[in-house]
Amino acid sequence: MIKILIVDDHHLFAEGVKSMFKSEDNIEVTHYTANGNEVLHLLSEHEIDVILMDMSMPILDGIATMTLIKEKGYDVPVLMLTMHQSIKQVKGALGKGAQGYILKDASKAELKQAIELTSQRKNYFHPKISDQVFDYFRGKSSSKNEMNELSEREIEIIKYLADGRNSKAIAKSLFISEHTVKTHRRNIMHKLHVKTSAELIKLAMDKEII
Amino acid sequence: MIKILIVDDHHLFAEGVKSMFKSEDNIEVTHYTANGNEVLHLLSEHEIDVILMDMSMPILDGIATMTLIKEKGYDVPVLMLTMHQSIKQVKGALGKGAQGYILKDASKAELKQAIELTSQRKNYFHPKISDQVFDYFRGKSSSKNEMNELSEREIEIIKYLADGRNSKAIAKSLFISEHTVKTHRRNIMHKLHVKTSAELIKLAMDKEII
DNA sequence: TCCAAAATACCTCTTTTGGGGTATTAGAGG
DNA sequence: CCTCTAATACCCCAAAAGAGGTATTTTGGA
Numbered sequence: 001m002i003k004i005l006i007v008d009d010h011h012l013f014a015e016g017v018k019s020m021f022k023s024e025d026n027i028e029v030t031h032y033t034a035n036g037n038e039v040l041h042l043l044s045e046h047e048i049d050v051i052l053m054d055m056s057m058p059i060l061d062g063i064a065t066m067t068l069i070k071e072k073g074y075d076v077p078v079l080m081l082t083m084h085q086s087i088k089q090v091k092g093a094l095g096k097g098a099q100g101y102i103l104k105d106a107s108k109a110e111l112k113q114a115i116e117l118t119s120q121r122k123n124y125f126h127p128k129i130s131d132q133v134f135d136y137f138r139g140k141s142s143s144k145n146e147m148n149e150l151s152e153r154e155i156e157i158i159k160y161l162a163d164g165r166n167s168k169a170i171a172k173s174l175f176i177s178e179h180t181v182k183t184h185r186r187n188i189m190h191k192l193h194v195k196t197s198a199e200l201i202k203l204a205m206d207k208e209i210i
Numbered sequence: 211m212i213k214i215l216i217v218d219d220h221h222l223f224a225e226g227v228k229s230m231f232k233s234e235d236n237i238e239v240t241h242y243t244a245n246g247n248e249v250l251h252l253l254s255e256h257e258i259d260v261i262l263m264d265m266s267m268p269i270l271d272g273i274a275t276m277t278l279i280k281e282k283g284y285d286v287p288v289l290m291l292t293m294h295q296s297i298k299q300v301k302g303a304l305g306k307g308a309q310g311y312i313l314k315d316a317s318k319a320e321l322k323q324a325i326e327l328t329s330q331r332k333n334y335f336h337p338k339i340s341d342q343v344f345d346y347f348r349g350k351s352s353s354k355n356e357m358n359e360l361s362e363r364e365i366e367i368i369k370y371l372a373d374g375r376n377s378k379a380i381a382k383s384l385f386i387s388e389h390t391v392k393t394h395r396r397n398i399m400h401k402l403h404v405k406t407s408a409e410l411i412k413l414a415m416d417k418e419i420i
Numbered sequence: 421t422c423c424a425a426a427a428t429a430c431c432t433c434t435t436t437t438g439g440g441g442t443a444t445t446a447g448a449g450g
Numbered sequence: 451c452c453t454c455t456a457a458t459a460c461c462c463c464a465a466a467a468g469a470g471g472t473a474t475t476t477t478g479g480a
Contacts, residue, residue, distance in 0.1 A: 013223055034315070166405075179460055185437085198411045202415065
């Protein structure tokens with residue numbers, strides 16, 4: 001019997017999944033919490049085989065919760081659950097050590113399979129996102145290097161821009177000349193091949209540098 | 211026995227709710243579809259007491275589907291189901307004739323109660339949103355999410371901005387005047403209280419509207 | 421049918437960007 | 451010691467953004 005801990009702020013979803021698995025499935029939802037911090041307590045008190053974790057939760061999100069779990073030394077495989085299929089999230093989750101990734105529009109059969117594979121510490125990718133993951137690992141080098149070319153100062157400037165400041169305000173905050181800020185901005189735009197500040201912020205957020 | 215039709219693109223959720231209700235609950239999920247158009251077919255063929263409708267679906271969303279149902283003359287009470295608690299969505303759903311509104315983080319007991327009330331054509335508001343609804347009807351549609359004030363066109367403009375286009379380019383893409391684009395941009399900035407396009411994109415991405 | 425909101429369009433004006441240069445200084449690394 | 455990069459700073463200039471108006475048309479809801 002695979003013992004599942006569900007971490008999800010949507011009670012209905014958790015209750016639904018719990019009632020979905022019968023004894024013949026060899027899977028049982030033994031615990032449920034919407035609170036990332038309570039996960040640690042549950043892990044210390046009970047035997048858990050797989051954590052089914054929702055990505056988007058208020059306060060402490062899925063990745064943060066998983067990071068916390070790993071930091072505390074618990075080695076329980078985590079199956080990430082989400083509505084979104086953004087490569088950004090997938091990347092974040094896998095980077096932090098998630099065992100698998102499944103979408104909320106999966107079928108029961110797919111979830112069952114995902115849980116079984118996860119409990120055996122095998123990776124599971126939901127079909128709908130596997131193409132994106134593949135694309136990502138193929139195109140990784142070029143897109144990431146672009147961001148790596150940025151200096152610390154340049155990234156600092158981008159953060160200030162996202163905060164709504166113009167060159168003059170940034171100059172004052174950093175105690176440098178407005179000319180310097182403009183030079184940094186120009187260099188950033190050229191390095192990332194963007195035409196406007198708006199596009200710059202979009203790219204910076206997509207690549208998670210801010 | 212209250213017969214339920216679930217309209218939701220998340221299979222897992224639908225399957226979960228279906229298995230959640232036992233015979234003693236006097237509630238049964240008899241049909242399920244992720245396709246708004248198939249709802250009409252199901253309604254014509256089967257007896258349905260309550261429709262449990264997800265708000266956010268691709269292509270035809272919850273409100274559009276409900277509107278379609280009402281237009282075709284079906285008088286089945288609709289219980290709206292959502293993750294978001296935006297006052298704009300609540301307003302839209304109720305305005306179009308939804309009988310109730312429940313969040314996906316409700317408990318089974320709450321859902322049961324909501325379904326029972328809906329089947330009797332009584333209104334149900336999930337506790338977490340009733341405060342907002344109350345505020346709204348008092349005249350204070352206050353400020354929780356400024357994003358709700360944005361029109362569809364305005365959001366479209368923001369997406370183009372994030373794509374690196376300037377006002378002139380956006381005007382060409384949308385076949386409107388550059389003046390109009392600049393007016394939209396000005397209105398957006400005022401509504402969201404941002405000073406630059408960069409800050410606008412940051413906010414829009416944080417709030418996940420783009 | 422009538423009202424309100426949204427979308428459309430144009431005006432003027434100042435400030436800021438974005439793009440092109442050039443150049444000095446400090447620090448890291450061969 | 452020399453080179454390369456990052457950070458600094460300044461010049462010019464055209465284009466765009468931002469901020470203030472006003473006003474018409476379209477559209478959806480009461």
